[in-house]
Amino acid sequence: MRTDIKRTALNICTYCNLKCKHCLAFIPYYNNPQMMSYEEAKKILDVYFRVVDSVEHFTVTGGEPLLNAELKNILGEVFRYLDQITGSVDLVTNGTMEIPEGVLDLFEENKDKSKIVLSNYGEDLSIKIRNIETELKLRNINYRISKFYGGDQSLYYGGWIDFTDHSLKWTTEIERDSNAQGCVHRLGKYFVINEGELHCCSRSFWRIKNSIIPKVRGEYVPLMDDSISIEEKRRLLLEMYEKKSSMSCAYCVGLRNDVPRVMPAQQMK
Numbered sequence: 001m002r003t004d005i006k007r008t009a010l011n012i013c014t015y016c017n018l019k020c021k022h023c024l025a026f027i028p029y030y031n032n033p034q035m036m037s038y039e040e041a042k043k044i045l046d047v048y049f050r051v052v053d054s055v056e057h058f059t060v061t062g063g064e065p066l067l068n069a070e071l072k073n074i075l076g077e078v079f080r081y082l083d084q085i086t087g088s089v090d091l092v093t094n095g096t097m098e099i100p101e102g103v104l105d106l107f108e109e110n111k112d113k114s115k116i117v118l119s120n121y122g123e124d125l126s127i128k129i130r131n132i133e134t135e136l137k138l139r140n141i142n143y144r145i146s147k148f149y150g151g152d153q154s155l156y157y158g159g160w161i162d163f164t165d166h167s168l169k170w171t172t173e174i175e176r177d178s179n180a181q182g183c184v185h186r187l188g189k190y191f192v193i194n195e196g197e198l199h200c201c202s203r204s205f206w207r208i209k210n211s212i213i214p215k216v217r218g219e220y221v222p223l224m225d226d227s228i229s230i231e232e233k234r235r236l237l238l239e240m241y242e243k244k245s246s247m248s249c250a251y252c253v254g255l256r257n258d259v260p261r262v263m264p265a266q267q268m269k
């Protein structure tokens, strides 16, 4: 059976130069942030693209990915798999740092199948966003700006969700499935790669990492575990794909349109 998936995000560092209280990936709460090396990324991508036949959008993210000094080489490796990426290679950055020339060159060379996503947290935080936009326009590189300031941030498309309450919320499988079926992550079949493991979202990864929920088979794909064959990893991915919800969804409000919003990018002290 084929493994054609919609979207995967590769987290290449859990360092960030901002401290957003409601970060979807809980980056400010990491005690031991990690920086992925080029060699690690190469191994992960090699296994990932044997497990996955095709992916529509492949995103490189963090933390803030520009803090990873090997970003250009890692992206270069991602672009090697363009024949399996049907949509685009995306890079998400927070508009606080200029994008290095070498990285821009890669996006310019592959402009038909790539995009830079700039998170704009306003002039006080995303201080380089205008310079970056000017450079992207000059080079005719595809980009999108996600605006997270001004206006009514309580609206679902502008505000963020507070996922920091990890208490049990749905006690039956029917409740859990029903709530998760309104979650953008679950419905869109998004996946994330964190520390060499494929998870259905960063909330799930975080809850397993911090023993809020147990680590059980069928809830993640251990890409770097050589004792498990590629075929078995494909089966695990398909198992995750078919479930209506995961254990993490029982502890989660979900990325749903009807969940109250909080002001984006609130900085922790």
Ligand code: SF4
Binding pocket: 179, 180, 183, 184, 185, 186, 200, 201, 202, 203, 204, 246, 248, 249, 252, 253, 254, 255
């Ligand atoms: S409900 Fe929560 S844990 Fe489940 S997929 Fe959505 S964001 Fe992830």
